[in-house]
Amino acid sequence: xxSKNIILLKTLWQSTSQFNILRHSKDKSKRGKVIGNLVGxxxxxxxxxxxxxxxxxxxxxxxxxxxxxxxxxxxxxxxALILTFFKTNGYLFNFKEYDMLMALPFEAKTVAACKFxxxxxxxxxxxxxxxxxxxxxxxxxxKPAVLxxxxxxxxALILxxxxxxxxxxxxxxxxxxxxxxxxxNIVQSLLLIAITMVAIFSRFFIESMFRxxxxxxxxxxxxxxxxxxxxxxxxxxxxxNAVNNASWLDFLLLVGVSAILxxxxxxxxxxxxxxxxxxxxxxxxxxxxxxGAQRQRGVLNAIAFKEFKRMTGSSTYMVNTIIGDIILLxxxxxxxxxxxxxxxxxxxxxxxxxxxxxxxxxxxxxxxMSGMVATTACTPSLEGKNYWILQSLPITKKDxxxxxxxxxxxxxxxxxxxxxxxxxxxxxxxxxxTVLYLxxxxxxCMFSTAWGCVCGVKHIKLEWENEVEVVKQGTALTLYLLPxxxxxxxxxxxxxxxxxxMSGDLVVTILTVIALALALLSYMRVMxxxxxxxx
Amino acid sequence: xxxxxxxxxxxxxxxYSEDKKAADNVCLTVESGDIYGFIGHNGAGKSTTIRxxxxxxxFDEGEILIDGHxxxxxxxxxxxxxxxxPDNPDLYENLTGIQYLNFIADIFGIDSAERExxxxxxADMLEITDALGDMIASYSHGMKQKVxxxxxxxxxxxxxxxxxxxxxLDPKAAFTLKQIMHEMCEKxxxxxxxxxxxxxxxxxxxxxxxxxxxxxxxxxxxxxxTGGQSLExxxxxxx
Numbered sequence: 001x002x003s004k005n006i007i008l009l010k011t012l013w014q015s016t017s018q019f020n021i022l023r024h025s026k027d028k029s030k031r032g033k034v035i036g037n038l039v040g041x042x043x044x045x046x047x048x049x050x051x052x053x054x055x056x057x058x059x060x061x062x063x064x065x066x067x068x069x070x071x072x073x074x075x076x077x078x079x080a081l082i083l084t085f086f087k088t089n090g091y092l093f094n095f096k097e098y099d100m101l102m103a104l105p106f107e108a109k110t111v112a113a114c115k116f117x118x119x120x121x122x123x124x125x126x127x128x129x130x131x132x133x134x135x136x137x138x139x140x141x142x143k144p145a146v147l148x149x150x151x152x153x154x155x156a157l158i159l160x161x162x163x164x165x166x167x168x169x170x171x172x173x174x175x176x177x178x179x180x181x182x183x184x185n186i187v188q189s190l191l192l193i194a195i196t197m198v199a200i201f202s203r204f205f206i207e208s209m210f211r212x213x214x215x216x217x218x219x220x221x222x223x224x225x226x227x228x229x230x231x232x233x234x235x236x237x238x239x240x241n242a243v244n245n246a247s248w249l250d251f252l253l254l255v256g257v258s259a260i261l262x263x264x265x266x267x268x269x270x271x272x273x274x275x276x277x278x279x280x281x282x283x284x285x286x287x288x289x290x291x292g293a294q295r296q297r298g299v300l301n302a303i304a305f306k307e308f309k310r311m312t313g314s315s316t317y318m319v320n321t322i323i324g325d326i327i328l329l330x331x332x333x334x335x336x337x338x339x340x341x342x343x344x345x346x347x348x349x350x351x352x353x354x355x356x357x358x359x360x361x362x363x364x365x366x367x368x369m370s371g372m373v374a375t376t377a378c379t380p381s382l383e384g385k386n387y388w389i390l391q392s393l394p395i396t397k398k399d400x401x402x403x404x405x406x407x408x409x410x411x412x413x414x415x416x417x418x419x420x421x422x423x424x425x426x427x428x429x430x431x432x433x434t435v436l437y438l439x440x441x442x443x444x445c446m447f448s449t450a451w452g453c454v455c456g457v458k459h460i461k462l463e464w465e466n467e468v469e470v471v472k473q474g475t476a477l478t479l480y481l482l483p484x485x486x487x488x489x490x491x492x493x494x495x496x497x498x499x500x501x502m503s504g505d506l507v508v509t510i511l512t513v514i515a516l517a518l519a520l521l522s523y524m525r526v527m528x529x530x531x532x533x534x535x
Numbered sequence: 536x537x538x539x540x541x542x543x544x545x546x547x548x549x550x551y552s553e554d555k556k557a558a559d560n561v562c563l564t565v566e567s568g569d570i571y572g573f574i575g576h577n578g579a580g581k582s583t584t585i586r587x588x589x590x591x592x593x594f595d596e597g598e599i600l601i602d603g604h605x606x607x608x609x610x611x612x613x614x615x616x617x618x619x620x621p622d623n624p625d626l627y628e629n630l631t632g633i634q635y636l637n638f639i640a641d642i643f644g645i646d647s648a649e650r651e652x653x654x655x656x657x658a659d660m661l662e663i664t665d666a667l668g669d670m671i672a673s674y675s676h677g678m679k680q681k682v683x684x685x686x687x688x689x690x691x692x693x694x695x696x697x698x699x700x701x702x703x704l705d706p707k708a709a710f711t712l713k714q715i716m717h718e719m720c721e722k723x724x725x726x727x728x729x730x731x732x733x734x735x736x737x738x739x740x741x742x743x744x745x746x747x748x749x750x751x752x753x754x755x756x757x758x759x760x761t762g763g764q765s766l767e768x769x770x771x772x773x774x
Contacts, residue, residue: 026552282673289668291655294637294647302641305634306627313629313672385625391591393642394614 005110008101012118015465033459037475044478045125049133056137065141069152069243072134073159073236076127080160081167083123083472085195088171089188090316090468091119092269094280097465102274109270116168116266120160122473131156138243148243151251155239161258162235165265170195172269172276178315179279188315193326196319200327299395303403304410307379311411317378317471324372325415331369332422340426353496355427360504361492362427363440366419368488371444374452375408376401377480380460381470387462397530401453405526408449416441436508443515448484450522455480457529541567541694541725542588546597549583549749557583559749560597565725565742567693570716572740573729574766576774580749581729582622585698588727589619601694615643618687622699622729624679628672632663632682635671636689643690650689657685660711676703684712688719695719697728701735713739737766747774 014020018034025031052075059065092115101111135152138144174195178188231237235257241250297305311318335343340355358365380401383390390400420441424434459476461469471477491511498507542565549558558580565571575581586592588599590610598605604612626635633654640650658664661681671679680703687695695716701709716726716739730736736743737757743766744754753760753773761769 283670285666285669285673287665287669289631289633289665291651291658291664291667294633294640294651294654296645296647296650297637297641299642299644302638306630306638309629309634310627386627388586388591388619388621388625389627392589392614392617392619393639394611395642396611 004106005114008106008110008114009117009121012114013121016122016469033461037459040475040479041125044482045129048126048129052130052133053137056134056141060137060141065138066244068134068138068142069240070236072131072138072156073239074233075130075134076156076159077163077233077236079126079130080123081163083126084119084164084167085171086192086316086319087119087468087472088168089175089192090466090471091115092168092171093175093277095466098277098281102277107270108273109266112269112273113262113266116164119168120164123160123164124157127156127160131159144243145246147246151246152243155242155251155254158255158258159235159239162261165258165261168269169265172265172272175276175280176272179276184280185313185315185318189318189322192315192319193323196323197326197330299399300403300406303400304407307375307404307407308410310379310382311375314467314471316468317382320471321373321375321378321411324369325411328366328369328415328419332366332419335426336422357496357499359424359427359429359433360437360499360508361495362423362429363416363420363437363444363508364488364492364495366416366423366441367444367448368485368492370412370416370419371448371484371488372481373477374448374456374480375411376404376449376452377456377477378470378474379404379407380453380456381462381464381474381476382467384462384464384467397533398527401457401526401530404456405449405453405523408452409445412445412448413442416445433505433508436505436512440508440512440515443512443519446519447515447522450519450526451484452480453526454522454529457526457533460533539567540564540600541569541602542571542727543600544584544588544597545600547584547587547594547599548596549580549587549592549594556749558587558594558746561746561749561751563744563751563754565694565727567723567725568720569742570720570726570740571728572736572743573727573746574731574733574736574743574770575729575746577731579746581746582698583749584746585619585696585727585729589617589696590614591619616693618690618692618695620680620683620687620695620697620700622702623676624683626671626679626682628670631670632667632674632678635682636667636686639686640689645690653689653691654685657688657715660715661685661708677705677708680704681708684715688715691722691724693724695724695726695728697726699730700728701730701732733765733767733770737761745770745773 018038021034022031025034052072055071056065056068059068059071092112095115102108106114131152135149135156138152139149174188174191178184178191181187235254238250238254241247242254311321340358344353344355344358345351417438420437421434423429424437429437455476459474459479461474461476464470495504495507495511542563544561544563547558547561548556550556561580561584563571573581573584583592587594588601588606590606590613598607600606601613602616606613627638630638636654637650640654645653654667655664658667658681661684663678663681663685666674666678667682671682674682680700684700687697700712704712713735716728720726740757742754742756743760744751745760746752753769757766760766
């Protein structure tokens with residue numbers, strides 16, 4: 001029985017493994033793409049490891065390297081929780097090969113557990129990068145006993161399991177609640193977004209509790225911080241104790257609790273697994289349509305509408321796409337009712353920044369949220385098996401991509417405009433400045449749309465088993481998202497700095513011109529790619 | 536029946552590698568008003584040829600012309616007059632049937648009144664009108680096939696290309712589809728379809744081509760090919 005589970009896990013792994021393509025595909029361009037993807041991932045892993053080692057060096061230089069294990073445990077746990085929370089729906093429920101797997105002689109619990117372990121294995125390189133890099137940093141400064149190394153590595157492999165189980169269980173509960181509704185995907189998306197919002201705002205609340213009550217203690221006594229955090233999350237404490245004090249009890253606690261929770265959760269999930277998936281797989285058919293007048297749309301709007309329906313039809317895709325927009329929407333409303341200077345102080349840890357200094361960065365702040373994910377980076381790949389439809393229609397690749405870009409603009413622009421207007425009102429920006437911010441915001445949306453499309457078309461991947469591979473892990477999205485996020489953050493800092501040296505409006509105008517030029521270049525690149533890839 | 540070439544395949548070759556050819560020097564001509572059957576074993580190269588004809592698959596050598604337009608150099612002109620129904624219609628599952636049909640009609644620029652009339656006509660014939668408001672995800676294979684058929688007919692194409700069109704259709708719908716194919720031929724449309732069902736090909740087609748391991752091994756009018764034998768007997772003899 002055990003070997004059967006391993007076969008299932010191995011097959012799940014092989015079905016999406018890049019190495020499998022590399023080994024068996026005879027298509028040179030496909031193999032080239034796989035190698036490119038692997039190199040890209042390796043670069044990201046190296047960047048992550050460098051960041052972790054740099055953090056450890058900082059801790060080491062400050063003489064608090066003993067806190068590194070807790071930091072390592074918390075980083076891995078938070079990452080595992082977030083990654084799993086947004087992936088559970090696509091991996092555990094409502095996946096394509098459900099019928100095929102459930103028709104085989106496997107218990108429902110086994111299928112669910114194997115899917116979970118598959119999800120764990122897929123994310124493992126990220127966790128290992130963090131743990132190995134931090135172990136290196138820790139070893140350099142702490143020079144621990146030899147035994148610490150295997151303990152650290154083994155426990156680092158176990159660490160993600162508890163947060164992943166927690167996230168999977170929340171995902172399971174959300175799936176259970178939403179399965180009772182007719183519009184399951186919409187309900188599921190709303191619940192996921194609501195929980196994310198609660199998590200984001202709780203973070204600020206908890207942070208403010210720390211800062212208001214124990215600022216001195218936190219800043220001067222790192223042990224207090226460790227105890228406080230460990231108090232909230234015991235597995236981090238068990239990991240730290242096992243590593244720092246070579247405590248076998250804590251080692252066994254972490255391993256044991258992870259194993260027991262795994263068994264318990266999959267007994268619970270297994271009981272409703274078939275029912276839940278049946279509910280997601282079956283769709284109510286009313287059969288009561290009466291033919292009436294039909295509405296004609298232009299070609300681009302027809303494609304944009306199709307894209308809209310694609311988005312609302314998948315909770316994974318929808319949550320991933322609109323989470324930034326929703327944060328911006330809520331943030332925009334909130335800033336209308338609170339003192340912006342207080343907000344700036346809270347977010348920037350009591351820095352001397354004022355709303356006047358922040359003002360020129362308003363469009364970038366709004367864009368940071370609304371432009372976080374561009375649908376254009378995912379939609380070319382999301383066509384998947386449906387690609388034949390567009391390929392066989394009398395429509396150019398250019399128009400297909402224009403339609404996809406139009407949808408992203410429809411989605412991104414209203415939220416960006418709303419956010420900029422709210423922030424400008426709240427920061428008492430002048431009318432002229434607000435207009436400039438709006439133009440800059442629109443230029444950023446254009447850039448995000450076109451650049452997303454470049455990434456989406458250049459790294460199109462039509463053969464996927466699960467849309468999570470495109471929406472969460474796709475090369476196209478990663479290449480869009482990470483540089484976009486970091487560059488925006490850097491630009492926010494730069495624009496605030498430049499705004500103190502020269503007119504803020506002038507800085508915004510210069511950046512608008514640059515954004516428009518980049519948008520135009522990206523658009524031209526998309527059109528070039530459309531000409532090149534006829535099929 | 537036939538009077539002018541609607542589909543000409545000249546020396547079409549599709550290679551998967553230097554020594555593996557999915558289609559090797561395929562030549563055939565489908566004229567207006569023809570119902571042309573394309574038969575062969577699984578993996579013989581039928582779908583590969585069909586996918587190249589409709590502009591979904593690139594190919595290495597040869598030329599494919601639709602109403603005189605090259606699939607390689609004038610793909611849009613070709614697609615404007617061609618309709619394709621694949622063997623496994625993977626449609627947009629998040630759209631309702633009517634939304635999908637409107638999407639196709641929008642791409643072809645068909646006005647509201649005309650699309651309403653055509654959708655109604657074919658949806659009634661295929662008995663799927665009442666399900667058009669439901670999500671495609673809720674459809675059976677046969678229902679998806681029916682929606683794909685309506686979407687192919689919505690623009691009244693000059694060339695209708697079908698890959699195993701009768702698989703998954705109920706007997707009544709299969710009969711209706713044959714009726715539609717005949718109707719379209721009478722209007723001058725050329726129909727080119729692949730099938731495994733030799734009885735259907737024999738009764739429906741006026742021309743047939745048999746493909747084996749990527750090569751056409753027999754082709755011509757039904758009369759020329761069978762010469763009094765059944766198509767099944769001829770097929771088993773040559774393959």
